[in-house]
Amino acid sequence: MGNAAGLRRDFNALEQRRLRAARWLESGVSQSEVARRTGVHRQSVSRWAQQLATEGRVGLKKAGRAGRKPRLSVDDLKRIEDGLKRGPESLGYDTALWTSVRVAHLIEQECSIEYHPGHVWRILRQLGWSWSATDGSGAGTCWCQGFGTSEAPSTASHIQLLPAAARECRGRHLSRG
Secondary structure (H helix, E strand, O other), rough: OOOOOOOOOOOOHHHHHHHHHHHHHHHHOHHHHHHHEEEEEEHHHHHHHHHHHHHHHHHHHOOOOOOOOOOHHHHHHHHHHHHHOOOHHOOOOOOOEEHHHHHHHHHHHHHHHOOHHHHHHHHHEEEEEEEEEEOOOOOOEEEOOOOOOOOOOOOOHHHHEEEEOOOOOEEHHHHHO
């Protein structure tokens, strides 16, 4: 079942639903009726009743964030953004062309954390950069800050910023200039 794509779970509301169900279970309401009242499957209520019996209400409290904890801190993200603004020449590259490999190299240099070049677009999106084509010729593509909300590329290993083409975008870019 789950949530629709892009819809975040409200962990506080989920916890309140479990605690409301606990009150009904403790007052003698059947599991089937609790399931109807809360709008969940009876098996979920059965699991909650078992947790309530073994751990008490503490067992029904929210577990915290879902998924893996982020590897990059807020300070790391700031250092990455500052490094992007300095340009790839600051890492010793000859050109102002950002590729996903170079962004991954920047992250490793600034934060001592290795990221696969195919995944750096996630970090760029987190920093507010969005993918856009620079012109209709297909001569280059870039990550721009504040330029639309288009989806990330399917082949993130080919992220490039061509400085001449980047000037045609309306936002801040990964290059200086």
